[in-house]
Amino acid sequence: MKKYGPAILIVVFLFGVWELASRTVNLPFIFPPPSGVAIRFWELRETLLFDHLPPTLAIILIGLAISIVLGVALAVWMAVSETAERAFYPLVISSQMIPTIALAPIFIMFFGYGIWSKVVVTVLITFFPITVNTFDGLKSSSKELRELMLTMGGTKKDIFLKVQVPSAKPHFYSGLKVAVTLSVIGAAIGEWLGAQAGLGYFSRRMMTQFDGAAVFAPIVLLSAVGIVLFLLVKVLEKRSMKWRNKE
Known part of the structure; x- marks a missing residue:
């Protein structure tokens, strides 16, 4: 607990400033206090948790799964093939040059208001850090270790599995945490622009009703989901790289 004490104090201070500023301005429909958001969240808890959280979680998990599979596969391909690197690496970089919010309506036109338009938006955002970080990790493996493996009769497969993959693991998890x-x-973003359910959709709907506290309530839940997923990745990272924890 002492480790996170300063962060907790800063959060408490910021929420205190927010509460005071909101009550001073006294515009709860536009700038609700944290206490008002908490009360509204409790009132809407069943709707948020059972009606709108599951669709958002499905989008997040499916999008992440697709990004991990495609991102790692492409990173490995680029790492073992210079032709693939020259062909795809510029495309991966350029994919981040176009604002995602500008592409989201196009995806909705192509895939409709179902889950897949939102999944595509999520993949477009999450694919980049996983691919680039994994690729950098594979390429940053020790040249001396690779040469040592060759002198000891190791094959390209041995070098990849025993040198490059362990080298890439920390980079992969860094990309995954992002x-x-x-x-x-x-x-x-996908739900804001077009959906029939989900936390983003609910927040947008509440905005049209000028219910400021209800706009913030699903945002709080979204933040909690992001924190939980981040912590899960941290746990997975520690379990899969116990050798790193002993350093």
């Missing part, structure tokens, strides 16, 4: 937080943003 991706899980971005996945929440991607799902919310």
Whole structure:
């Protein structure tokens, strides 16, 4: 608890400033206090948790799964093939040059208001950090270790599995930790622009009703989802890289 004490104090201070500022301005429909958001969240808890959280979670998890599979596969391909690197790496970089919010309506036109338009938005946001970080990790493996493996009769497969993959693991998890937080943003953006359920959709609907506290309530839940996913990745990282924890 002492480790996170300063962060907790800062959060409490910021919420205190927010509460005071909101009560001073006294515009709860536009700038609700944290206490008002908490009360509204409790009033809407069943709707948020059982009606709108599951669709958002489905988008996040499906989008992350697709990004992990495609991102790691492409990173491995680029790492073992210079032709693939020259062909795809510029495309991966350029995919981030176009604002996602500008593409989201196009995806909705193509895939409709169902889950897949939001999944595509989430994949577009989360694919980049996973691919680039994994690729950098594979390419950053020790040249001396690779040469040592060759002198000891190791094959390319041995070098890849015993040198490059362990080298890439920390980079992969770094990319994944970024991706899980971005996945929440991607799902919310997709739902804001076109959906029939979900936390982003609910927040947008409440905005049209000028219910400021209800706009913030699903945002709080989205933040909690992002934090939980981040912590799960941290746990998975520690379990799969016990050797790193002993350093």
